[in-house]
Amino acid sequence: MSDQITYTTTDTKNNSNNIPTDRPYPKLSKATAGYLENEYFKNADLNAGYFCNNCLYFIKDSHCTIVKDSGPDINEKESGIIAPSGVCTLWFPNVETR
Ligand code: SF4
Numbered sequence: 001m002s003d004q005i006t007y008t009t010t011d012t013k014n015n016s017n018n019i020p021t022d023r024p025y026p027k028l029s030k031a032t033a034g035y036l037e038n039e040y041f042k043n044a045d046l047n048a049g050y051f052c053n054n055c056l057y058f059i060k061d062s063h064c065t066i067v068k069d070s071g072p073d074i075n076e077k078e079s080g081i082i083a084p085s086g087v088c089t090l091w092f093p094n095v096e097t098r
């Protein structure tokens with residue numbers, strides 16, 4: 001999974017407020033995003049609530065659009081994935097999974 005983000009937009013009216021789409025941007029580290037995994041939630045219903053699995057940015061089965069897979073989380077643990085049962089401060093509800 002790439003460690004860069006390329007933004008796209010269909011908004012042509014407010015170009016001065018858009019993020020330039022002609023270049024890739026680095027993904028955030030887990031620590032910067034405030035990401036953590038809690039093993040006690042592995043068997044919870046991950047289709048509701050504050051879980052990566054229920055986040056707009058989650059890429060099934062173990063990636064995120066804006067946060068890197070690698071590196072330590074805020075508890076200095078390294079899993080090498082974005083876990084469905086994880087969460088970070090950038091969580092945003094995915095209305096399609098509700
Ligand atoms: S909560 Fe969302 S933005 Fe944060 S790591 Fe999980 S999928 Fe990515």
